[in-house]
Amino acid sequence: MMYVLFEGIDRAGKSTQIELLKRALPDALFTKEPGGTPLGKRIREIILHTQNPTPLAEVFLFLADRAEHIQKIIRANSNKLIISDRGYISGIAYAHTKTEIPLQKLCWLNSIAMQKTLPHKIVLLTLTTEELQRRLALHPLDNIEKRGIEYLISVQEIMKNLVIHSKIAHLIIDGAKPVKEIHQQIVAFIKDSQ
Amino acid sequence: MMYVLFEGIDRAGKSTQIELLKRALPDALFTKEPGGTPLGKRIREIILHTQNPTPLAEVFLFLADRAEHIQKIIRANSNKLIISDRGYISGIAYAHTKTEIPLQKLCWLNSIAMQKTLPHKIVLLTLTTEELQRRLALHPLDNIEKRGIEYLISVQEIMKNLVIHSKIAHLIIDGAKPVKEIHQQIVAFIKDSQ
Numbered sequence: 001m002m003y004v005l006f007e008g009i010d011r012a013g014k015s016t017q018i019e020l021l022k023r024a025l026p027d028a029l030f031t032k033e034p035g036g037t038p039l040g041k042r043i044r045e046i047i048l049h050t051q052n053p054t055p056l057a058e059v060f061l062f063l064a065d066r067a068e069h070i071q072k073i074i075r076a077n078s079n080k081l082i083i084s085d086r087g088y089i090s091g092i093a094y095a096h097t098k099t100e101i102p103l104q105k106l107c108w109l110n111s112i113a114m115q116k117t118l119p120h121k122i123v124l125l126t127l128t129t130e131e132l133q134r135r136l137a138l139h140p141l142d143n144i145e146k147r148g149i150e151y152l153i154s155v156q157e158i159m160k161n162l163v164i165h166s167k168i169a170h171l172i173i174d175g176a177k178p179v180k181e182i183h184q185q186i187v188a189f190i191k192d193s194q
Numbered sequence: 195m196m197y198v199l200f201e202g203i204d205r206a207g208k209s210t211q212i213e214l215l216k217r218a219l220p221d222a223l224f225t226k227e228p229g230g231t232p233l234g235k236r237i238r239e240i241i242l243h244t245q246n247p248t249p250l251a252e253v254f255l256f257l258a259d260r261a262e263h264i265q266k267i268i269r270a271n272s273n274k275l276i277i278s279d280r281g282y283i284s285g286i287a288y289a290h291t292k293t294e295i296p297l298q299k300l301c302w303l304n305s306i307a308m309q310k311t312l313p314h315k316i317v318l319l320t321l322t323t324e325e326l327q328r329r330l331a332l333h334p335l336d337n338i339e340k341r342g343i344e345y346l347i348s349v350q351e352i353m354k355n356l357v358i359h360s361k362i363a364h365l366i367i368d369g370a371k372p373v374k375e376i377h378q379q380i381v382a383f384i385k386d387s388q
Contacts, residue, residue, distance in 0.1 A: 039244045039251060046240065050233045057233060057262035060307060064254035071248040105306065112299065113254060 003082045007089045008125035009152045011135040012175040020183045031073050032085035034065040055098040067113040093158035122170040131176045199281045202319035203346045205329040206369040214377045226279035228259040249292040261307040287352035319369040
């Protein structure tokens with residue numbers, strides 16, 4: 001029925017919002033990338049447990065995960081409302097910052113992996129640099145976060161540009177707004193039949 | 195110094211010839227795809243142990259293995275004579291027969307994974323349909339072999355075309371010739387400084 005892609009950098013509040021959506025949309029199918037399929041879980045473990053995989057190899061591993069996820073989850077449940085935690089938007093943004101492969105090439109690689117199955121709607125949660133700094137200070141930093149705030153903000157910029165230029169219906173929303181307000185806007189956006 | 199790619203379908207006699215080359219060229223570095231790196235070994239296990247991965251996901255897994263192998267083995271040992279058991283030639287040929295992705299797209303995907311590091315020479319061992327039939331009858335069939343003789347011969351045809359049109363120095367040799375004769379031709383080809 002509809003494939004909604006949920007995007008945002010770490011700490012933007014995706015998990016909180018997805019938990020709320022699960023209650024608001026009990027019939028929806030919630031999935032994620034990477035790791036939304038058995039193959040994807042194995043790929044995810046490989047990435048976490050291999051010493052210094054080359055960034056390029058990592059890009060292809062994420063594309064393998066994406067190809068499997070699109071085929072086995074998204075296409076196989078095309079009669080449902082599917083909400084995916086991450087997908088090609090963050091895939092391209094992280095791949096570009098890690099490998100410097102041009103965005104156009106990355107879009108092309110992703111279009112092969114996705115076989116023309118694009119989301120119908122995209123929700124992107126964003127944060128200002130100040131808000132991200134504040135949020136990171138509240139948690140012990142994990143590996144991705146340690147790469148720094150500038151890195152995350154640059155990834156977010158790419159995500160934003162990709163979403164804006166995607167020609168897909170989208171909602172870009174400030175993650176610093178009250179949780180409940182964000183939730184209501186997202187539900188309205190998903191339910192909007194336009 | 196030199197990267198030699200060794201190609202051929204199963205039963206063409208690659209393993210036998212590579213064993214002989216190891217003795218004839220004791221200073222060469224022998225490697226393989228897939229599975230020539232720690233990441234590659236893990237990818238290989240994933241492919242063997244996942245139930246029905248989509249063929250497209252498999253293509254990207256092999257590309258991840260190739261990217262890692264090119265970077266960590268081929269480029270990291272560019273001062274050596276490197277002989278690789280399989281590489282992009284069989285990669286493209288098998289990917290094309292499994293997914294029907296056009297050869298041109300597959301060449302492009304591989305060029306990204308290989309970052310312009312092409313072999314200096316290619317050896318391709320070939321078999322006639324009759325000889326392949328004879329050889330397969332001598333062994334219990336494994337999964338790939340069961341897909342049939344026609345399949346393997348069609349893969350071999352693609353390999354041959356890729357090699358011929360590669361503009362890379364190559365030796366295409368009938369695997370039905372006496373083992374020693376094949377070996378001598380391969381050594382002469384590799385040592386030939388042209």
